[in-house]
Amino acid sequence: MTDSPKVGQVHTLPASELELPAIKKPRLVGKKGPKGESKRAKKRREKQKDLPELCSTEDVLWRDVIAVLGQDVVDKAIDEGVEFDSPFEYHQEVELEVSSLCSSGDALAVPLNAKRPWTVVVPFALPGERIRARIYRNARLHSFADLLEIVTPNPELRDDGLVQCKYFGSCAGCQYQMLSYDTQLNLKKDVVVKAYKNFSNLPESSVPAILPTIGSPLQYGYRTKLTPHFEAPPKAARKDKSITEEGVRPDWLSIGFNKVGTFKTMDIEDCPIAVPIINKAYAPVREDIIKNIYTYSKGVSLLFRDSLEVTSDAKSASSTPPASDEVEALTSALDKHVCITDQKATVREKVGDWVFEYNAGSFFQNNNSVLVPLTNYVRDAIFPLSSTSIDSDPSPPTHLVDAYCGAGLFAITLSPHFKTVAGIELSADSIKFATRNAKLNDIPADKITFRAGDAAAIFKTVGEFPPEKTVLLIDPPRKGCDDKFIQQLLAFRCKTVIYVSCNVHTQARDVGVILKATENDDPGKKYVLESVRGFDLFPQTAHVESVAVLRLV
Numbered sequence: 001m002t003d004s005p006k007v008g009q010v011h012t013l014p015a016s017e018l019e020l021p022a023i024k025k026p027r028l029v030g031k032k033g034p035k036g037e038s039k040r041a042k043k044r045r046e047k048q049k050d051l052p053e054l055c056s057t058e059d060v061l062w063r064d065v066i067a068v069l070g071q072d073v074v075d076k077a078i079d080e081g082v083e084f085d086s087p088f089e090y091h092q093e094v095e096l097e098v099s100s101l102c103s104s105g106d107a108l109a110v111p112l113n114a115k116r117p118w119t120v121v122v123p124f125a126l127p128g129e130r131i132r133a134r135i136y137r138n139a140r141l142h143s144f145a146d147l148l149e150i151v152t153p154n155p156e157l158r159d160d161g162l163v164q165c166k167y168f169g170s171c172a173g174c175q176y177q178m179l180s181y182d183t184q185l186n187l188k189k190d191v192v193v194k195a196y197k198n199f200s201n202l203p204e205s206s207v208p209a210i211l212p213t214i215g216s217p218l219q220y221g222y223r224t225k226l227t228p229h230f231e232a233p234p235k236a237a238r239k240d241k242s243i244t245e246e247g248v249r250p251d252w253l254s255i256g257f258n259k260v261g262t263f264k265t266m267d268i269e270d271c272p273i274a275v276p277i278i279n280k281a282y283a284p285v286r287e288d289i290i291k292n293i294y295t296y297s298k299g300v301s302l303l304f305r306d307s308l309e310v311t312s313d314a315k316s317a318s319s320t321p322p323a324s325d326e327v328e329a330l331t332s333a334l335d336k337h338v339c340i341t342d343q344k345a346t347v348r349e350k351v352g353d354w355v356f357e358y359n360a361g362s363f364f365q366n367n368n369s370v371l372v373p374l375t376n377y378v379r380d381a382i383f384p385l386s387s388t389s390i391d392s393d394p395s396p397p398t399h400l401v402d403a404y405c406g407a408g409l410f411a412i413t414l415s416p417h418f419k420t421v422a423g424i425e426l427s428a429d430s431i432k433f434a435t436r437n438a439k440l441n442d443i444p445a446d447k448i449t450f451r452a453g454d455a456a457a458i459f460k461t462v463g464e465f466p467p468e469k470t471v472l473l474i475d476p477p478r479k480g481c482d483d484k485f486i487q488q489l490l491a492f493r494c495k496t497v498i499y500v501s502c503n504v505h506t507q508a509r510d511v512g513v514i515l516k517a518t519e520n521d522d523p524g525k526k527y528v529l530e531s532v533r534g535f536d537l538f539p540q541t542a543h544v545e546s547v548a549v550l551r552l553v
């Protein structure tokens with residue numbers, strides 16, 4: 001059984017029930033234009049001022065809207081000042097033809113018989129489908145709507161039989177369960193292609209053909225972290241405590257994730273993309289919350305993290321290498337999974353033969369099954385040819401800088417291939433664990449060092465690293481690298497840069513800045529974009545991780 005929309009079925013999604021106001025036309029404020037500026041030039045200047053922030057979610061969607069309507073149509077609407085004149089009323093029901101998918105995984109549809117060029121963003125619909133939807137918000141040349149019905153499905157793409165979650169179609173977590181896994185991977189490749197087209201500011205000739213997305217070995221049951229949440233009891237409900245004493249969930253209580261298109265929580269009993277141990281632990285926690293809900297005065301965001309059991313033996317082994325007869329006990333202890341719910345507890349995870357510990361509340365990649373392929377891919381990108389090949393690099397890199405290193409995932413897994421490794425990370429807590437993880441994996445302290453600080457500070461500390469034999473690995477948060485970091489990267493100019501990113505749009509922007517800044521430099525000093533490839537860390541969702549390889553030529 002699934003709640004996902006079916007042909008001819010009325011699918012009630014909740015967003016349109018909310019009183020979401022229409023987005024107001026922004027006021028055009030700002031500096032005066034140059035003297036003698038033409039009307040047309042003024043309009044264009046004002047148009048630029050109005051545009052969403054570069055690489056923001058709105059900006060990514062805006063580029064998709066332009067692609068559907070065409071730049072000429074968009075320019076004309078803006079010149080005529082009608083870009084916010086939606087043809088739709090709040091809650092109007094409309095029939096639409098889906099033309100493409102946005103990078104967020106939502107469909108972009110065109111109204112049938114519209115008075116003017118317009119687009120509508122609708123979740124869970126697919127290109128080629130005819131749908132019915134209800135408008136709940138208007139914006140610049142596009143509206144947002146809830147999906148009501150798929151009038152004509154696209155059987156080439158849609159297979160509702162693939163859906164494994166009863167909440168799919170209502171929960172905001174997944175977008176793609178009705179698609180084959182190959183289709184999901186192809187769509188993610190398209191997102192990477194679009195990101196480089198829209199945000200790198202590079203000519204086509206500077207961007208290599210985007211490589212096929214590498215899939216996750218697990219496509220369900222892979223998420224090692226889940227954070228369901230719930231609200232505190234409303235005042236009126238606090239007076240009536242009788243129901244929960246019997247363990248029955250009151251109607252107003254929802255423990256779970258956001259409903260699609262809203263900030264409202266929907267009640268979710270299990271999540272099939274999470275690892276089984278998390279779902280097992282979640283059920284009794286839910287029961288306990290329901291029984292004790294009136295003791296909560298604030299809403300809570302829960303944490304569930306898959307961990308290998310850390311025994312006292314294993315703990316002491318983390319500071320001193322284990323004696324050989326302890327190894328077996330340690331190995332078997334490592335294979336027992338537990339679920340951690342305390343933000344401050346230590347999580348233990350294996351990536352291949354490497355062991356990592358980190359604070360449950362801090363960052364670690366959320367899909368363990370893909371981490372060996374990902375780290376191996378990065379290794380092979382750094383050392384492109386096998387050591388037996390006659391063409392192999394006669395002077396391979398010897399030094400690695402891992403910027404934004406977290407608990408040391410890349411620094412540690414890549415350490416056997418380098419003489420010296422240096423990592424930097426803003427979170428002092430993660431650095432404490434990175435240092436501990438180096439010890440845990442028997443990496444000598446004189447080979448690998450981690451320091452807490454802003455990523456840009458690493459360049460001051462690696463003055464001894466020969467740039468022509470150094471690899472810089474970057475894995476920043478969604479906002480990408482700041483200007484200070486990029487300027488120092490350019491000054492350092494090491495031979496290879498591997499840019500891993502959870503936001504391909506900011507990655508494309510930063511890569512564009514780096515390539516443009518070096519395009520007129522002497523041979524050996526210019527960065528080229530050697531390859532870009534998506535990695536699927538989050539199957540069933542629209543999210544794509546991206547790995548870009550830059551090399552000096």
Ligand SMILES: C[S@@+](CC[C@H](N)C(=O)[O-])C[C@H]1O[C@@H](n2cnc3c(N)ncnc32)[C@H](O)[C@@H]1O
Nearest residue numbers: 363404405406409425426427454455475476477
């Ligand atoms: C996407 S995570 C990558 C972590 C690590 N590479 C991994 O794969 O586990 C980004 C990391 O950057 C850190 N970070 C955020 N801003 C930073 C900054 N300005 N300088 C250094 N690290 C930063 C975050 O704390 C986070 O651990």
